[in-house]
Amino acid sequence: MMIGLRVLCFAGTYALALGCDLTRFFLQTRRGWHLSVALTALGWLVQGAYLANLTIQTHHIPVTTLFESLLVLSWILTAIDLYLTLHARKPTAIGLFILPTVIAILMIAEFARSTSTWNWSQWNDRVRFWGITHGFFLLLGAAATCVAFVSGLMYMKQSNKLKHKKPPRFGVVLPSLEQSERWNRWAITIAFPLLTFGLLIGMILNVAARGEAGRPIAWTDPKILSASAMWFVFAVLIHARFRPAMRGRRVVALTMIAFAFLVFTWSITLILPSEHDGPKSRDKESRNSHSLNRLKTDVDSFAFIFRSSDDSKILVESIVQGGRS
Amino acid sequence: MKLLAVGVDHHSSSPAIREAIAFNESKSAAALESLKTLYPNAEFVILSTCNRVEIYIAADEGTMLPTFEEIAQFLSDFHEVPAANLREHLVKYHDERVIHHLFRVAASLESVVLGEGQILGQVKEAYQIADRNRSIGAILHTLMRETIRVGKKVREATGIDQGKLSVASVAVDLARDVFDTFHDKTVLVIGAGKMGDLTLRHLADLKPGRVVVTNRDLSKAETAAARWNGVAAQFDKLYALLIDADVVVSTTASPTPIVTLEHYQRVQRARRNRLTLILDIAVPRDFDERIGDLDQVLLYHVDDLRERTLANLGRRKKAIDAGEKIIEHETATCTALLRHQRTAGTVLRRLGDYADDIRLREVERLITSCPDLTERQREAIDRFALRLQNQFLHHPRSAVRTAAETHSPEHAHSLLTALKHLFRLD
Structure with a gap:
C-alpha cells in the first residue's frame, strides 16, 4: 500500500506536469511549459529516490520483476524527456508525447506488481548475474523502443499538420520532421542490438541455466512468442532503414507495430499464464509469505524516506510481526 | 510626479516629417544634452524609429516641466524645421496617458505591423542612450524598466508576435518545421524574379549549405546567385538539380507546370x-499539384502561404483585446508605483527628520543635566543615540522601500498611511 501510494506520488506529479503542458492549448503563456518541466524534474527525482531505496532494500538492481523493470523504464524515459526538452531550441511539446507514455507504463507497473513473484533463492550467483543482464539489456531495448514510438508519434503529428497545411498552434511547437525522424532512426538502431542480446541471453539461460533448477520455459510460452515477434518486427525495421521506399511514415508505422508488441509482451503475463515470471504459487502459505515480504519492503521504504531509523525499525518489526500473527 | 510625451507618429505625420525630425544616436545625445541644460530638474528620453519620434519628459511635483509649446519649439530649432509646419503634426500625452501610450508602443499595439518585435529593442536602445547621457532620474528609470517588462509580458501572454505576416517569412517557418539543420541542405531557386529573391533573402538567414539558382536566362541566374553566395545552373539541368535540392523555391512565369x-x-x-x-510561389503553378501527395514531399503553393499569413494576422488581431487589458492594468499599477516611490521618499525623509529632532533634543537634555561629562563621553552618548535611532528605523524604512518598489500599490499605500498617522508626518 505504501509503495502504491508513492508510485501514485510520482505518477501524480507526472500527471500534473502533463496537465500544465496541456494548458498551452488554452492559455497563451509559456508558464505552463516551465511549470511542466519543473514538475517532471521533481517527479523524476522522487522516483529516483524511490528506486534507490528499492535497490538498497532488495540488494539488487531493480530489473528482476516486471514491476521493477517498468519503474526503471519509466524513469529512464522521463530522463530522456527532460534531456530532449531542455536541449530543444524553443519550448517544444515533447512532454505531451512522452509523459502519457510514462504514466501508462507506471499504470501497467501497478497492475504487474502482484504478479511479480521471482524466487531468487533457487538460482545460483552465475544464473542470477546473467538473469539480471538479460533483464537489463531488454530494459534498455524497451526504453529505446519507447523513444522510437514517441518520436514516431511526433513525426506523424507534424507530418499530418504539414501535409494538410494546418496553421501552427501558438505555444505548441513540435520538433521538425527531420528531428523526429532522426530520433526514431537512432532509437531503432540502438534498440535492435540491445533486444537481440537480451533475447539471446534469455534463450541461453532457458536452455542451459534454468535447467539446473527446474524445467526450462516452453518456447511456445506467450511471453517468449511475443518477444520474438517484437524482435522480428525490429529486424524488418532495421532492414527498412536501408530501403528508400520505406522512409518516413512507413517506418513510423512499423515502429508503432513494434511498440504494440512490446506492450503486448509486458501485459501478456497479466492476461495469459506464462512460466517466464516464475511458477504461479497457488498455495495460501506461499502467497502470504510473499505478501509479508512485500509489506516489509514497503514499510522499510517508508522508514528510509523519513529517516527516523530507530523508531522506524520498531515500527517495521511491529507491523511485520502483526502481519505474521 | 508629472509626465509629458510630445512627438509624431505614423498616424499623425507623413514619412517626410518623421524623417525631418528623426534622431540617430549622436543627435539624441546632443538633444538630451541641450534639454538637460535648458531644464536641469527634468528627465528626458528620446524614442526615434521609422514610425515615430517622441520625447518623454518627467519631473517631480513642484518642479518646472517644459510645456508642449517649448518642446515643439525645441524640436523646430534643433532640426531647423519651421515650427508652423511641425506643430500641427505633434501629438501630446500627459501623466497617466504617457505611461499608457508608452506601454502600447512597447507592446507593438501602436506599430504599423501589429506584433512586430523590433520596437521593444528600440525602446531599450532609447533607454540606454538616455542612461548613458545621464538625462534620466528615478521616475524615467522606473518607467522605462516597467515599459520593457510590460512589452515582454504582452508578447508572452497574448502571442501577439507569433506567426509571420509575409509570404517569404512564412516560408522560413515552414522550412524550420520540416528541417532541423540547414548547413547540410541545398536550396534550389527556379526563376530569378523578385519573389524568388525575396524568399531567398529570408531563407539565407537559415544559412543553407548550398544555394543554386537556375533560370532560362543564365545571366539573370548568375546575378541572383552572386547576391546570396550561390551558384547559377543551366535550366536544362533542372531534373538533376532537383535530385540534390532539399528546399525548392519555384517562381517562373511558365503558363504550364514545368515539373510533372x-x-x-x-x-x-x-x-x-x-x-x-x-x-511553389509561381502563378500559375510550376509543380503538378499531385506531387504534394507523394510521401516525404511537402508542396506549398503561394495561396497556401498567403492563407497562413492571413491566419497569423487574424490571430494577432485577436490578441489585441487581451493586450489592451494587460496594459490597462499595468498602467494603473505603474502609476501607483511611481506615485508611491515619490511619496515613500518624502515620508522616509520626514520620518528621518522627526527621529533626528527627538534624538538631538534628548541627547542635549541629558548632556545639560550631567555637566561633568567629558568630551569623549559626550561623543559616546551621541554615537549611541544615533545607532539606537538607526536600528529602530531600519525595519520600517526597508519595509516602506520594498513596498514602494513592488507591484502592490495597496500594500504600499496602507504602509505609508500608517507611518504618517503613527508618527504624525503630515
Missing part, C-alpha cells in the same frame, strides 16, 4: 525518398 508528377516521382526515387519542401 511522373518526372518528380523519378526525382524522388533518385533522392532515395529523402524529405523535400517545395515552395
